[in-house]
Amino acid sequence: MAHRTETPVFQVDHVFKRPPSGNRDTYILSDLTFEVREGEIFSILGPSGAGKSALLRLLNGLDEPDRGAILFHGTALGEMDVFELRQTVGMVFQQPVLLPGTVQDNLDYPRRISRRTGTLSLEDRELLQVVGLSPDLLERDSTALSVGQQQRIMIARALLTNPKVLLMDEPTSALDPSATRRILELAGDLRQEYGLTIVFVTHDIPEAEEIADRVLLLVEGRIKIIDSADTFFSGNTSRLARRFLSGELDTSGT
Amino acid sequence: MEYIKLTWTDLLLSLTFVGLALGLAAWQRLDIKRDISIGTVRTFVQLLAVAYILKWLFNLQTWPPILGILALMIAFASWEGTRRPTLKIPRLYPILYFSITVTVALVLGITIGFIIPVDPWFQPNYFVPLAGILIGNALNGAALTADRMGSEIQQRRLEIESALALGASAGEAVKRSFRMSVKAALIPSINSLMTVGIVHLPGIMVGQILAGVPPMEAIRYQILIMYMLISTKAIGSIITGMLVYRRFFTPRHQLKIGLLEHSN
Numbered sequence: 001m002a003h004r005t006e007t008p009v010f011q012v013d014h015v016f017k018r019p020p021s022g023n024r025d026t027y028i029l030s031d032l033t034f035e036v037r038e039g040e041i042f043s044i045l046g047p048s049g050a051g052k053s054a055l056l057r058l059l060n061g062l063d064e065p066d067r068g069a070i071l072f073h074g075t076a077l078g079e080m081d082v083f084e085l086r087q088t089v090g091m092v093f094q095q096p097v098l099l100p101g102t103v104q105d106n107l108d109y110p111r112r113i114s115r116r117t118g119t120l121s122l123e124d125r126e127l128l129q130v131v132g133l134s135p136d137l138l139e140r141d142s143t144a145l146s147v148g149q150q151q152r153i154m155i156a157r158a159l160l161t162n163p164k165v166l167l168m169d170e171p172t173s174a175l176d177p178s179a180t181r182r183i184l185e186l187a188g189d190l191r192q193e194y195g196l197t198i199v200f201v202t203h204d205i206p207e208a209e210e211i212a213d214r215v216l217l218l219v220e221g222r223i224k225i226i227d228s229a230d231t232f233f234s235g236n237t238s239r240l241a242r243r244f245l246s247g248e249l250d251t252s253g254t
Numbered sequence: 255m256e257y258i259k260l261t262w263t264d265l266l267l268s269l270t271f272v273g274l275a276l277g278l279a280a281w282q283r284l285d286i287k288r289d290i291s292i293g294t295v296r297t298f299v300q301l302l303a304v305a306y307i308l309k310w311l312f313n314l315q316t317w318p319p320i321l322g323i324l325a326l327m328i329a330f331a332s333w334e335g336t337r338r339p340t341l342k343i344p345r346l347y348p349i350l351y352f353s354i355t356v357t358v359a360l361v362l363g364i365t366i367g368f369i370i371p372v373d374p375w376f377q378p379n380y381f382v383p384l385a386g387i388l389i390g391n392a393l394n395g396a397a398l399t400a401d402r403m404g405s406e407i408q409q410r411r412l413e414i415e416s417a418l419a420l421g422a423s424a425g426e427a428v429k430r431s432f433r434m435s436v437k438a439a440l441i442p443s444i445n446s447l448m449t450v451g452i453v454h455l456p457g458i459m460v461g462q463i464l465a466g467v468p469p470m471e472a473i474r475y476q477i478l479i480m481y482m483l484i485s486t487k488a489i490g491s492i493i494t495g496m497l498v499y500r501r502f503f504t505p506r507h508q509l510k511i512g513l514l515e516h517s518n
Contacts, residue, residue: 020512060419063508082506083421091419097412113422154416161421 004213008035008071009165009197010059015068017054017221028054029221032068036165041191041198043212043229045205047245051221052201053094056167059199060089083115090163094170096150098142103128106142106153110160118162130193131156132186148179155186165197166190172207184211205242209233219244257466269294308382317376324385328354331389335397341404342516343501350396353493357392358385361486369478384482387458391443391483392490398439399491400498406431407502408514415509424503432495439491443484450480 017029125135172180217225332350417427462472
């Protein structure tokens with residue numbers, strides 16, 4: 001059902017961000033301008049410390065730019081109801097953090113939030129199947145799950161608010177290769193089956209190559225390259241990216 | 255029972271105890287002789303000053319100066335409280351001042367209004383010492399809560415931001431941090447409710463007994479005070495908790511992660 005369109009979901013316009021503490025004269029994100037389009041998997045690739053997470057946090061209003069603007073379907077994020085924004089733009093973090101209790105308790109959590117704007121019309125058992133887990137896990141104690149399973153619960157929880165966009169912040173970094181593979185497949189499925197737009201942050205080139213439609217290379221808070229995955233991963237561009245990610249080049253060298 | 259007055263000459267002999275401590279410190283080379291000496295002098299000077307102030311207070315016939323003293327005591331307590339938390343919490347002072355004031359007003363009001371029939375209500379030899387005890391306890395509860403809230407939010411940053419990302423309000427996201435903080439602040443008081451009379455004899459009761467009050471009467475005051483204190487801690491901690499977590503968030507329910515990196 002899902003198809004990519006040219007319609008921008010996010011328009012990021014000359015965005016600057018200062019570090020949360022320390023030297024307030026520097027920027028961790030400098031002059032970022034790009035857009036994320038409907039139905040695509042947009043990968044933000046970059047070495048650690050490039051500002052990838054800081055950028056992602058701006059997209060669901062967990063933080064806000066010091067300068068510049070971000071529009072979501074044409075509306076400035078600052079003018080949106082922050083609860084509605086966060087429920088329309090779901091987020092999955094590097095580390096899954098489940099609440100104590102059963103899987104069911106964890107799936108119930110988003111329903112107990114007072115300012116609900118959207119709810120998924122799926123039974124919990126079906127939802128578990130969507131994220132690739134057995135429905136029998138519902139009554140299982142959440143601490144008894146593997147990290148990969150926990151991460152799937154986090155994804156299921158994010159889906160419960162019925163988001164249109166899913167932000168994924170290095171969701172595989174705590175996982176082993178087979179769990180990683182299954183999360184990547186799940187991200188692809190969610191886009192395919194549910195038409196979700198996905199912004200996927202990673203420092204891993206093969207990961208980005210596998211799932212991304214378009215790639216943004218972020219180095220030291222600046223956009224180095226932004227291109228379609230096809231172009232990005234062919235020839236020179238990806239060699240340049242590889243050198244950035246290995247720390248061979250820094251921004252002053254280009 | 256007649257109580258035996260201590261003269262200044264008697265007190266001079268009590269320096270023997272200080273001498274004993276100093277001697278032991280020197281023998282074990284604890285390098286705290288200076289601190290012991292300063293502490294000894296400070297105890298004397300501070301309490302002497304307090305005696306003069308109380309003497310003056312007890313002669314007051316009107317309530318405004320007494321409430322003034324109370325306000326001053328709360329001001330000092332709040333200032334002391336801002337120095338305690340490990341994390342630097344912006345604008346903590348007004349939170350402490352507010353929560354201590356409300357707590358003391360409530361507990362002292364009920365006590366003097368309904369339990370101890372003091373007449374006039376501001377009678378300083380009741381009002382001031384009771385207020386002092388309550389302020390100290392409200393301060394402890396408030397400062398413990400503020401401190402613990404900082405470290406809970408620091409440790410639970412991922413949990414909190416995961417909740418915010420689902421559309422939870424700051425208040426919903428810190429619910430567990432809030433409970434942990436208030437609980438931690440109450441535990442010392444609960445422990446003392448459990449152990450009073452067994453592990454320790456509280457100072458107020460000891461003081462009354464030394465002053466010739468029969469034990470059965472002295473414990474009544476002590477019980478009243480113990481109950482006042484648990485209530486003070488609970489009220490002070492909850493008010494502080496409900497206000498202090500907001501300092502860690504922006505009006506748009508964003509966690510100020512910069513605050514979590516700064517120590518006091």
